[in-house]
Amino acid sequence: MLEIKDLHVFYGAIHALKGISLTVADGELVSLIGANGAGKTTTLHAISGLLPAASGSILLDGTDLQKVPANTIIGLGMAHVPEGRHVFARMTVEENLRMGAYILRDQKRISENLERVYGHFPRLKERRRQLAGTLSGGEQQMLSTGRALMTDPKIVLMDEPSMGLSPLLVKEIFSIIQELHKSGITILLVEQNAKMALAVSDRAYVLETGTISMEGPAAELAADDRVRKAYLGA
Template sequence: MLELKDLNVFYGAIHALKGVSLTVGDGELVSLIGANGAGKTTTLHTISGLLHASSGSVTLDGADLQKVAPNTVINLGLAHVPEGRHVFARMSVEENLLMGAYILRDQKKIAANLDMVYQHFPRLRERRRQMAGTLSGGEQQMLATGRALMTDPKIVLMDEPSMGLSPLLVKEIFAIIQELHKSGITILLVEQNAKMALAVSDRAYVLETGTISMEGPAAELAADDRVRRAYLGA
């Protein structure tokens, strides 16, 4: 479904991504883990078209995403849940969700998607008239994820969904990610909480200073001594 081949990205003279290659298959949950500054968010921004690679390719079902404007990449089935949530604070929960469906024209489909999101996130249904800016951090993460699902995406990019949340809310958010995965949604997850990410993923990649240093089944990486020492506190 999603394929990155030999991706090189620069910030001025800084070589941020150095020949990054990875794949995400249909229905997979794949994690990209690494320390701060490793290039995880840069990878997602390049996939979404917010950054342009100097070389290499990004394709989604064969479509070259580097040739698609960032504001139209969503039409190809890619949704991005950004780091920091970025909900529309002065709009209600339901208005935020409907903004996610702006590319759809079928009102019945929009209503069905809204009902699907409320089934995944019953708390959003309870707060559908509440201003998004008054939600807790965990609820805003649910809202940002639900907004992405409103687009009927082929794949969802999730950037640091646990950031700034209490340990209890982190468990809740990851339980939701597992539920979405089990429902068949394809996910590329960028997450600094490597232990939680590896626990829910099918496969994973380790990114170190812009280079993929390890890859494989998530369970195998979680048991690898190098990963345990570097990212799991072992």
């Protein structure tokens, strides 16, 4: 489904991504783990068209995303849940969700997608008329994720969904990620909490200072001494 080959990205003179390659197959949950500054968020921004690539290729079902304007990539079946959630604070929960369906014109489909999202996130339905800025951090993460699901995406990019949440809420968010995966949604997950990410993923890549240093089945990486010492606190 998603194929990245030899991707190079610069921030000015800084070589942020140094020829990374990765794939995400249909139905997979793949994690990209690494320390702060490794290039994880940069990778997602390049895939979504928010950052230009200096070279390399980014293909979604064979379509070259670098030739597609960023604001139309969602129409190809990709959605992005950004780091920091970025909900529309002065809009209600339901208004935020409907904003996620801005490319759709079929009101019946929008209503069906809305009910599907409420099925995944019953708490959002309870708070559908509440201003998004008054939600808790965990609820805002649910809202950001639900908003991304409003177009029935083929693949969802998730950037640090556990950031700033309490341990109890982290468990809840990862339980939701597992539920979405089981429902058939393909996910590329960027996450600093390597232990939780590897526990829910099919495969994973380790990103270090702009390069892929390790890759493989998530369970194998979780058992690898190098990964355990560097990222799992073992």
